[in-house]
Amino acid sequence: MTKADSLALYGQVMVPNYAPVSVIPVRGQGARLWDQAGTEYIDFAGGVAVNALGHCHPLLVDALIEQGHRLWHASNVFANEPAIRLAHALTQATFADRVFFANSGAEANEAAFKLARRYGLNTGDDDKYEIVAALNSFHGRSLFTVCVAGQSKYSDGFGPLVSGIRHVPFNDIAALEAVVSSRTCAVVLEPIQGESGVTPAHRAYLERARELCDRHGALLIFDEVQTGMGRLGTLFAYEYFGVVPDVMTLAKAIGCGFPLAAMLTTDAVAQHLGVGSHGSTFGGNPLACAVGEAALRLINQPDVLRGVEERHARLTSALREIGQRHGVFEAVRGIGLLLGCVLAGPWKGRARDVMNRCLEHGVMVLQAGTDVVRLAPSLVIDPAEMDEGLQRMEAALKSLASEQPHPIETTIGESV
Incomplete structure (x- = not known):
């Protein structure tokens, strides 16, 4: 099927809640993807921080x-x-003693929020x-999770x-108190x-x-759907920050592309x-858990x-130089390897334009809002492939900059 035919059929049969780009990937290996026409891309998007080990890692395929x-399913x-094996491995690797499996970040967070209400x-009293x-914030797309997200x-x-x-402003201690x-x-x-x-x-x-949670008898929940599974250079973000939660939710990279949370x-x-208080038909599916293990x-x-x-x-140094x-x-x-490139002055609001131009030059990136280009590549991306992706990204940015009537000079800062 050609790209034009695929997109036309997509427009006929899919609920119109997405606005996909025109590229349709058909094959992936490591940090590279190929579309229907055989065009190759370096993947700096990682399936939105999902493909932590790249595409089609042979040991995951074998599992x-x-x-x-x-066995596929038994309910x-x-x-x-x-x-059982994956739950045991997760408890051995974390602060936790117990695991509930689901299929997506929204489901994991739904379970966490229901647990919090029940707890x-x-x-406490009826008003706790x-x-x-x-x-x-962002915690998923179910009705409960979008309400918690505050967007x-x-x-x-x-x-x-x-x-x-x-809802309180992020990083505002006084507001939290x-x-x-x-x-x-x-x-x-x-x-x-x-x-x-x-x-x-x-x-x-x-x-x-x-x-504050300890003082008031409340649970501290960390949504590690994006930050978990090695993304920050520690297995989980709570280890990086040195703050242990009562509840942690995982998805995305826990299955490296196979639906698991x-x-x-x-x-x-x-x-x-x-x-009987909560459940999931497919949560803990044997296929998903084998891949997750x-x-x-x-x-x-x-x-x-x-x-x-x-x-x-290596990546942040190169991005600052290119920017x-x-x-x-x-x-x-x-x-x-969860990075945001904040767009300067006249480029603000154009994150999607940058994403699309990068795609035209053979590199996949993401946007995080309208002003930030997000990168979440494989944790094991080969340095040579990373350099090649950076070259393609620079070509895309150079192309965009040439269209800007008044190029600006800027000093790139670091914001951690």
């Missing part, structure tokens, strides 16, 4: 094939071996149900919102706000959130979701995590 010959009426009502969250563009138009949610109270059942935060601009939390902010928590907290084993290695730090240094040469970026921020 999927092996499990595919054994949560039964336990299954891959789910609050079980441990408030969830405190950050403005401009009206995701929640407007769907009728009455879920009540009992308080003003709203967390005996009515609070949970504070939920992303260690890095990914979708709204790749903005890392301040360590002091997360530390204060931990203290998890909510992790402690023994004491987990007891508040008793038999292999992914965790591969990512949780010192050389892989150390390599994230090395690639961060300065062409006057496109005013800052490069982020941690590990």
